[in-house]
Amino acid sequence: MSATVARSSTARRAPSGIGARAARAVNNGLIVARRNILTLTRVPTVLIFELVQPIMFVLLFRFIYANNIANLPNGFPYVLFLMPGIFIQNAIFGATTTAIGLAEDMKEGIIDRFRSLPMARSAVLVGRTTFDLAKNMILVAIVLVIGYVVGFRFSNGFINALWMLVLVMAVGFTFSWICACVGLSLKKVEAVQAATFTMIFPIVFVSSAFVPVVGMSPFLQVIARNNPITHWCNLARYLAVGPGAIVDPVTHLPVNSFHSLVFLSVIWIVGLLVIFVPLATRLYRRLT
Amino acid sequence: MAGGSIIRTEALERRFGTVEALKGIDLEVEAGSVRGLLGPNGAGKTTCVRILTTLLLPTGGRGEVDGLDVVKDAEELRYRIGLAGQSAAVDENLTGLENLEMVGRLYGLSKSEARARSGEILERFQLSDAGDRQAKTYSGGMRRRLDVASSLVGRPDILFLDEPTTGLDPRSRVDVWAFVRELQADGTTILLTTQYLEEADQLADRITVVDVGKIIAEGTSDQLKDQIGGEVLELTVDDTAQTWAAAEALQGIGTGAPNVDVDDGRIRIPVGNEGAEALRESDRRLDEQKIKLSGFAVHRPTLDDVFMALTGHAAEDGSEPEPEEKQKRGRRGRKEKA
Numbered sequence: 001m002s003a004t005v006a007r008s009s010t011a012r013r014a015p016s017g018i019g020a021r022a023a024r025a026v027n028n029g030l031i032v033a034r035r036n037i038l039t040l041t042r043v044p045t046v047l048i049f050e051l052v053q054p055i056m057f058v059l060l061f062r063f064i065y066a067n068n069i070a071n072l073p074n075g076f077p078y079v080l081f082l083m084p085g086i087f088i089q090n091a092i093f094g095a096t097t098t099a100i101g102l103a104e105d106m107k108e109g110i111i112d113r114f115r116s117l118p119m120a121r122s123a124v125l126v127g128r129t130t131f132d133l134a135k136n137m138i139l140v141a142i143v144l145v146i147g148y149v150v151g152f153r154f155s156n157g158f159i160n161a162l163w164m165l166v167l168v169m170a171v172g173f174t175f176s177w178i179c180a181c182v183g184l185s186l187k188k189v190e191a192v193q194a195a196t197f198t199m200i201f202p203i204v205f206v207s208s209a210f211v212p213v214v215g216m217s218p219f220l221q222v223i224a225r226n227n228p229i230t231h232w233c234n235l236a237r238y239l240a241v242g243p244g245a246i247v248d249p250v251t252h253l254p255v256n257s258f259h260s261l262v263f264l265s266v267i268w269i270v271g272l273l274v275i276f277v278p279l280a281t282r283l284y285r286r287l288t
Numbered sequence: 289m290a291g292g293s294i295i296r297t298e299a300l301e302r303r304f305g306t307v308e309a310l311k312g313i314d315l316e317v318e319a320g321s322v323r324g325l326l327g328p329n330g331a332g333k334t335t336c337v338r339i340l341t342t343l344l345l346p347t348g349g350r351g352e353v354d355g356l357d358v359v360k361d362a363e364e365l366r367y368r369i370g371l372a373g374q375s376a377a378v379d380e381n382l383t384g385l386e387n388l389e390m391v392g393r394l395y396g397l398s399k400s401e402a403r404a405r406s407g408e409i410l411e412r413f414q415l416s417d418a419g420d421r422q423a424k425t426y427s428g429g430m431r432r433r434l435d436v437a438s439s440l441v442g443r444p445d446i447l448f449l450d451e452p453t454t455g456l457d458p459r460s461r462v463d464v465w466a467f468v469r470e471l472q473a474d475g476t477t478i479l480l481t482t483q484y485l486e487e488a489d490q491l492a493d494r495i496t497v498v499d500v501g502k503i504i505a506e507g508t509s510d511q512l513k514d515q516i517g518g519e520v521l522e523l524t525v526d527d528t529a530q531t532w533a534a535a536e537a538l539q540g541i542g543t544g545a546p547n548v549d550v551d552d553g554r555i556r557i558p559v560g561n562e563g564a565e566a567l568r569e570s571d572r573r574l575d576e577q578k579i580k581l582s583g584f585a586v587h588r589p590t591l592d593d594v595f596m597a598l599t600g601h602a603a604e605d606g607s608e609p610e611p612e613e614k615q616k617r618g619r620r621g622r623k624e625k626a
Binding site for chain 1: 390
């Protein structure tokens, strides 16, 4: 084994030690994210349609729903209620590209190339979700501009507005990992596309994203009140426009205190990440 | 590790649900040699390569490459191997240079090192002029060259080429062959899978023939051909209804069992070095039976003949380009039914 080992000794070895491994993981994740950015710029039509979609949602809801629902039962302007929900909805819809992107890379054999390379096992998923997070920021920025055009205004201070954006990003990032699991499990692009939308439509609609939960049928109300998307939308509203948007129309009291909203929102995000990040990583390692 | 074996497997198995893709593969590949893994679609070639390159976990047995266990030492192993062909791809939206640089960076090279190494490899694979073009604008042959180029960025000691020439035009195929020889001259050990006997013949020091997840023969190309028996006589019966009658009449001619294709009226008989003699005798007997031929030929054995001789069944779809890598479950499914 002499000749070959001599050649190997010139090759690099896997880093040992937690610090070196973490540094490699971050570095590799960024390399993959950069590759995703390059890919996106080479197929601009994909980006254009992804940007058009949120604009379409804002306009549809603003001019169909908001023209019918001028104000909430407590007199709160509907457009201020709607827009934070639209931010959350866009972050979640935007995250589906994680699933579709992974399925496409599997189909093309690019994931196999990555898996044969001596890179951090987390890098493909971290790179993908980080890239989708960055892309989600652009989407949210666009929705924000459109929102301002159609009458939305932040009215609970600059810091709270920033926290709302952080919340929206965190929700999108969390869903990216859920979608990564869907993509890695189903593998086929068409199946992944159908599955993510079938999963995401009902859970977004059966929440307070677009309309107050109180108007739903009793059965749906039970689901909607316990849907994390309801908590996230309500927290986003609280941060964006103050407590007026989340008061109970009957009692005129906030449906949740600010602290309980923060608590519920954070618990759900952390809980879902704790489940889906390791699950996605495991699915990736065990791909066939 | 005994002797000079750089790749070694013991009773390597892989099941997908109820399908046994590999049923116990014992492989030993000498360092610095080129080994051909020859077999039809669904034989288990790709599964074997995927296990050895750490893409797939075995469900039984063990594999060792360069003294490293393919499961336990997978991470260390990835620094020493390269993979190209059906099992790995280039990113078509990136340029040739961007593809190689990305791979180099993932091997831990610095930006400038990765760039220098990529330039050097592009040059070697005659892709320098195309380095700044997106890979999707490349011809099939260029793309395959870029694919192999990507697998060499990390200077692997052991290179796995999974059907490197499937789907390529003859010219590009010859190009691939040329750099396989070059790499071997550099001391790289190469394991290549192929459905083409000619390819294994041209490149491999030793050939391992696999079928339905098992090794059915191993040896040098000459050893295998001796086993098959030199040349093959191929007769085409004019009226396909008479095919069996013709096969009956030809009993005893040649060195092995005839391979009969009733649909095409084709009968193939291994005839060793007695091609002319066998043809005369066949012609005489068929004439006696008043069976007309529409064609005849004596040629070197093909993959089909290898399979006929070794397994008693024909190689499935031997000449058809391998379907997309991800359809291999489907292929196994068909195989199972067959």
